[in-house]
Amino acid sequence: MSVSALTELKKTLRNCLQSQMKSVSDWHASEPESLPRGQGAPDLEVLENLVLGLHLVNFKLWHVEDRARRMDAGYQAVAECKREIDALNQSRNDLMEKVDACLVVLISPHIPLDAAERHNTETMGAALDRLSILSLKMYHMEEQTRREEAGEEHVKRCREKFDILAGQHRDLSRSLLELVDEYADGRKRPKVYYQFKMYNDPELNPELYKKK
Secondary structure (H helix, E strand, O other), X not given: OOHHHXXXXXXXXHHHHHHHHHHHHHHHHOOOOOOOOOOOOOOHHHHHHHHHHHHHHHHHHHHHHHHHOOOOOOHHXXXXXXXXXXXXXXXXXXXXXXXXXXXXHXXXXXXXXXXXXXXXXXXXXXXXXXXXXXXXXXXXXXXXOOOOOOOHHHHHHHHHHHHXXXXXXXXXXXXXXXXXXXXXXXXXXOOOOOOOOOOOOOOOOHHHHOOO
């Protein structure tokens, strides 16, 4: 992988991670309905839009999951949350695959022709999804440390958990960027791993197609 291409990709990935952290706070003040779709020929701008779109889905999913656990919610409200969660999870998986597909197109022309047929246990799209979730956990855990009505022990535990989450975010961020180096050196190859979720597909879920 050329030095300039490697530098620009890493810069874009760092921008993606910074955008995840910043947008969590921004969106709690004003949540967008949608974001740029990340369409068109794969490039670094498309990649950033896809990653941020995935992050917005996780942001929405986080709060629906919270609502679904309200003990005062009726069965109808919980069922509606469940359907919303299913739809968001489908979008989440679709976007992870699109992120990986975009990265494969961007990286593949720059890896050595004799690159090893070795693949990571987790794709870059999956890692970016995990980092998105970590940024949400960090925001909400830090929020717990500012609850005036909470006891000192609660605040102390949440501060400790926040520190652990922040360390995990640093570790995974570094691992993501190191994976780019492994591709550039020919130690591994990027690949899209498709999930082929079946439960939302009326042609694949027997509980749906048997009702026809």
